[in-house]
Amino acid sequence: xxxxxxxDPAESMLPDKxxxxxxxxxxxxxxxxxxxxxxRQVMNYGRDVRAVARPIRVANATPHxxxxxxxxxxxxxxxxxxxxxxxxxxxxxxxLTQQLDLVxxxxxxxxxxxxxxxxxEKLFTFHFAEHMPRSLVTAEPKRILDFVAEVSHAVLKPLxxxxxxxxxxxxxxxxxxRALVDLLTKEGRQLALVQEFLPGIREGDKRVIVLDGKPLGxxxxxxxxxxxxxxxxxxxxxxxxxxxxxEDAIVRDVGKTLRKHGLFFVGLDLIGGRLIEVNVTxxxxxxxxxxxxxxxxxxxxxxxxxxxxxxxPALQ
Numbered sequence: 001x002x003x004x005x006x007x008d009p010a011e012s013m014l015p016d017k018x019x020x021x022x023x024x025x026x027x028x029x030x031x032x033x034x035x036x037x038x039x040r041q042v043m044n045y046g047r048d049v050r051a052v053a054r055p056i057r058v059a060n061a062t063p064h065x066x067x068x069x070x071x072x073x074x075x076x077x078x079x080x081x082x083x084x085x086x087x088x089x090x091x092x093x094x095x096l097t098q099q100l101d102l103v104x105x106x107x108x109x110x111x112x113x114x115x116x117x118x119x120x121e122k123l124f125t126f127h128f129a130e131h132m133p134r135s136l137v138t139a140e141p142k143r144i145l146d147f148v149a150e151v152s153h154a155v156l157k158p159l160x161x162x163x164x165x166x167x168x169x170x171x172x173x174x175x176x177x178r179a180l181v182d183l184l185t186k187e188g189r190q191l192a193l194v195q196e197f198l199p200g201i202r203e204g205d206k207r208v209i210v211l212d213g214k215p216l217g218x219x220x221x222x223x224x225x226x227x228x229x230x231x232x233x234x235x236x237x238x239x240x241x242x243x244x245x246x247e248d249a250i251v252r253d254v255g256k257t258l259r260k261h262g263l264f265f266v267g268l269d270l271i272g273g274r275l276i277e278v279n280v281t282x283x284x285x286x287x288x289x290x291x292x293x294x295x296x297x298x299x300x301x302x303x304x305x306x307x308x309x310x311x312x313p314a315l316q
Contacts, residue, residue: 001309003027004035004075006042006096007084007282010056015064019286020084022298024058030302034058035073039085039096042075049075049103076106079309083111086282087162089120093281104262108309111280112262119263119280122159122193127257131250131275134196141181144194148172153197155228156184162281164231169197200272201228206241207285208268209297211304213255216297217289218243240292246273254278265301 005020013021024034035053042051055068075081081100085093097113104113118124125132136147137159148154148170158166166184170177184192204222208215220241223229229236243251247270254275258266267283269276286298 001032001079001306002035002073002077003032003305004037004051004053004073004078004081005056005084006037006039006051006081006100008086009038010036010065010067013058013065015058015060017284017287019284019298020082020282021058021064022287022290023082023084023301024056025060026296026298026302028057030299030306032079032302035078036067039092042096042099044099044102047102049099051075075100076103078107080108080110080305082305083109083113083116084282087121088160089116089281090160108305109262110264110305111266112264115261115263116280118261119278120159121162121277121279121281122157124280125275125278128250128254128275128278131254132195133198133271133274133276136194137191138194139185139188139191141178141185141188144170144181144185144192145178147194148177151196155195155197156180157193157195158184159191159193162279164229167229169228170194195276197228198271198274198276203272204236204239204241205276206243206247206270208243208247208251208270209283209285209289210251210255210258210266210268211301212264213252213259215243215248215251215255216300217293217295218247219285219288219292238288238292244273250275264304 007020015021027034034056036056037051037053050072052070053073054070057066097116100109100113149172152172154170156168156170168180204220206218206220208218218241220239221236224235263280265283267279267285289297
């Protein structure tokens with residue numbers, strides 16, 4: 001089979017951390033040809049979508065990445081396309097999804113281009129508001145300050161952030177709170193998300209890897225003592241964990257909707273049994289999951305792609 005990874009420059013991958021690296025490694029181990037291209041290298045002649053792609057080989061040994069010569073490939077003739085471009089979801093990202101829409105009925109695209117457009121990683125979570133902490137999206141500083149006054153401690157996030165970028169703690173006792181609210185809302189001109197602070201973050205947040213609506217496994221990301229963010233990217237450490245029966249029920253409930261939207265490979269974030277975020281653009285954590293469980297979950301993903309490559313599940 002032939003798989004195309006549409007993503008950032010391959011040389012930027014960290015061989016011991018990147019999920020894309022692990023997926024490529026698993027695909028190669030199972031005898032598949034892996035190709036790489038940048039989003040801007042996708043083009044379409046009418047409905048014929050093509051990419052200037054390069055063969056890519058990855059390995060744990062140095063050099064970690066070896067690229068072949070570029071050539072033009074017909075995307076509909078491939079077995080699967082994996083969109084692994086890191087956030088933010090910006091205008092070029094939206095263009096990419098619209099181009100890949102043209103072939104999504106002919107070859108498997110993970111995740112669905114339409115699903116990616118529908119699912120802002122902060123706002124989409126509100127489809128499952130019953131599982132969330134108290135949360136508010138608004139551009140009005142006063143409403144955010146009123147919310148903070150009600151809950152005493154809160155977390156403020158930009159809607160287009162990723163990896164913990166721009167996430168700040170708010171408190172009625174902190175004289176910086178008003179300034180931070182003005183900063184993230186651009187003084188009332190930009191929407192932001194404010195959520196009730198969950199003390200359970202001190203024990204960590206659970207990143208749950210979801211494959212086709214079902215939990216593949218979870219890791220516990222524990223923040224540094226001087227930070228509220230547990231993201232690995234900003235210094236969070238990783239520990240082995242299991243889902244509680246209540247958490248498993250949440251994941252499976254959310255998973256039914258994810259599958260309907262073609263969001264087959266997703267990372268859910270849970271704190272204290274509450275759903276915080278739905279990560280759909282380029283979910284991470286599969287290498288850490290493998291290390292803490294002694295398994296190879298990336299192979300499970302590739303096997304699922306093999307089974308669904310030429311008969312993409314119907315979206316609703």
